[in-house]
Structure formats: structure tokens, C-alpha cells
Amino acid sequence: MKLEDIIKQYGVPDPSIVGKLPRGGITLDFVGHAEINRILIDIDPLWNWSPVEFVNGRPAINETNGMATMWGHLTILGKTMLGVGSVRSDKPDLDKELIGDFLRNASMRFGICLSLWSKSEWEEPATPAPKPAGVVSQENIERFKTACKEANLDPNDVAKQAGVSLIGLKDTDMAKLRDTFKSMKEQPKEIKLTNLEAEEAIVALFNATPVEPIHAPNVKPKDLNARATAAQVGKLKALMFAKGFDTPESKLELAVGSVKHPLHDLNEMTKGEVWELIETLDPQ
Numbered sequence: 001m002k003l004e005d006i007i008k009q010y011g012v013p014d015p016s017i018v019g020k021l022p023r024g025g026i027t028l029d030f031v032g033h034a035e036i037n038r039i040l041i042d043i044d045p046l047w048n049w050s051p052v053e054f055v056n057g058r059p060a061i062n063e064t065n066g067m068a069t070m071w072g073h074l075t076i077l078g079k080t081m082l083g084v085g086s087v088r089s090d091k092p093d094l095d096k097e098l099i100g101d102f103l104r105n106a107s108m109r110f111g112i113c114l115s116l117w118s119k120s121e122w123e124e125p126a127t128p129a130p131k132p133a134g135v136v137s138q139e140n141i142e143r144f145k146t147a148c149k150e151a152n153l154d155p156n157d158v159a160k161q162a163g164v165s166l167i168g169l170k171d172t173d174m175a176k177l178r179d180t181f182k183s184m185k186e187q188p189k190e191i192k193l194t195n196l197e198a199e200e201a202i203v204a205l206f207n208a209t210p211v212e213p214i215h216a217p218n219v220k221p222k223d224l225n226a227r228a229t230a231a232q233v234g235k236l237k238a239l240m241f242a243k244g245f246d247t248p249e250s251k252l253e254l255a256v257g258s259v260k261h262p263l264h265d266l267n268e269m270t271k272g273e274v275w276e277l278i279e280t281l282d283p284q
Contacts, residue, residue, distance in 0.1 A: 007111025
């Protein structure tokens with residue numbers, strides 16, 4: 001016999017060997033220890049089992065809250081499966097009861113008497129419950145979340161912008177959600193930097209190989225009284241940062257000390273003032 005034949009031949013037990021067991025106000029069908037042994041011998045006369053762990057030469061039994069459990073391995077036709085026996089710890093023949101329950105549990109994993117463990121029709125495969133009419137499937141919602149992740153968007157933000165909820169999302173809301181996603185995806189992303197991060201970026205820019213603009217020749221401008229350009233101020237800030245003036249306050253204080261008049265921002269400096277301060281910080 002092959003493993004795949006076990007479930008076909010022994011998946012549904014002969015009704016004559018099925019007993020009734022009252023438990024928790026209901027009656028459960030079960031097959032006894034002796035019948036399970038007979039089935040195992042029919043399948044593989046050399047079947048065997050062993051506990052997962054021994055304690056003082058006996059199978060390890062764990063007792064908690066009035067219940068005893070024992071884990072073990074069942075081997076049939078060279079294949080080993082894990083199983084567990086579980087009974088009330090006050091049973092008079094505890095070891096015997098645990099072994100019997102373990103064999104039923106482990107045998108079920110091979111397909112033996114599997115129908116007794118299933119509450120659905122044995123011959124018919126279970127079918128997933130249909131989703132409520134007009135509700136987007138969870139699969140499509142997961143696809144939407146994946147698309148948002150790839151676009152660096154928060155799916156909840158997209159849903160909020162669209163005025164819908166991902167919980168119980170309706171088919172009729174998909175168009176709004178899709179349009180909002182497309183719109184947000186195409187929007188340019190705003191990059192927010194702290195002053196220090198911006199200055200570090202400027203330093204990295206001016207220090208890029210093969211040219212190091214911070215130390216490039218400081219050419220004297222023709223119009224010394226004109227407002228300094230953004231490039232000039234950027235180079236000055238980068239040079240200040242490189243010299244240890246790493247806060248806006250320290251940069252402004254250095255500039256005021258150089259120009260000898262009040263300043264609220266380095267962009268207020270003239271081309272000549274910037275040129276002179278760069279000359280002082282980095283004489284060529």
C-alpha cells in the first residue's frame with residue numbers, strides 16, 4: 001500500500017467500529033484504540049510510534065489545569081508524523097488513555113478516520129464563503145496596498161483622500177480610489193530637510209569629485225555692491241560648515257562680524273561681502 005491510498009481506504013471508517021462519546025453536552029464519534037491498532041497493522045505490520053521525550057524511562061507527560069498531554073511520533077510505511085494525546089489527568093489508566101488518544105490523533109494526520117474529525121461533507125471539498133455582494137475582495141485590497149507601497153504611498157492616506165474606507169470597501173468606490181491613487185502617485189514628492197541636512201547636502205555637492213568648489217579660486221566679482229547670488233551664499237554656507245560653524249546662529253554671527261552691520265539672513269549680503277568672508281575663511 002502507498003501513503004496516498006491510506007485516505008482512500010481508511011478515511012471513512014466502517015460504521016460498525018464507530019463508537020459514541022458524550023463530551024461537553026454533545027456526542028462525538030470515535031474509533032477505539034484497538035480498532036486503530038488493527039487498521040495500522042493492516043496498512044503496515046511494521047508500524048511504530050515513540051514519544052517525543054522520555055522522563056525516567058517513561059513517555060514525558062505534561063499536566064496543566066487538569067489536562068494531561070503527551071507528544072509523540074507515528075511512523076507508517078517509512079513516513080513519520082507528529083501527534084498529541086490529550087485526556088483528563090484524573091483518568092485511572094492515564095498512560096493507556098494518552099497513548100490511545102495520541103494514536104487516534106497521529107493516525108488522523110495520515111488520513112485514517114479523517115471524516116470523524118471533519119464537520120463538513122467528506123466527499124465534497126470545502127468552498128470559500130462568498131464575499132458579500134458589492135464588496136471588494138480582500139485579495140484586491142492587498143493588491144492595492146502593494147501598489148501603494150511600491151509608489152511610496154500610505155494606502156490609508158490614499159483612501160482618506162478618496163473619501164472611502166478600506167474596511168468594507170465597496171465596488172462602487174473603486175473608481176474614486178483608483179483615480180486618487182493615480183493622482184497622488186503622479187504628484188511630485190516634497191522633500192523636507194532640516195537646515196543642517198540642507199547644509200550637509202550643499203557640502204556634499206561642493207565636495208563632489210573631480211572638482212571641490214569650496215576650495216576653487218574665489219574670483220572677485222565686478223559688481224561688489226550687488227546682492228550675492230544663491231550660488232555664492234551656498235558656497236559660503238558650505239565653507240562655514242566645513243570650518244565648524246554648523247548652526248544658523250553661528251553662521252550669522254560670523255557674517256555680522258565680517259560685514260560690520262546688522263544682518264537677518266546671509267542672503268542679505270552683497271557679492272563683495274561674501275567674497276571678502278570667503279577670502280578670510282579660505283585664503284588662496
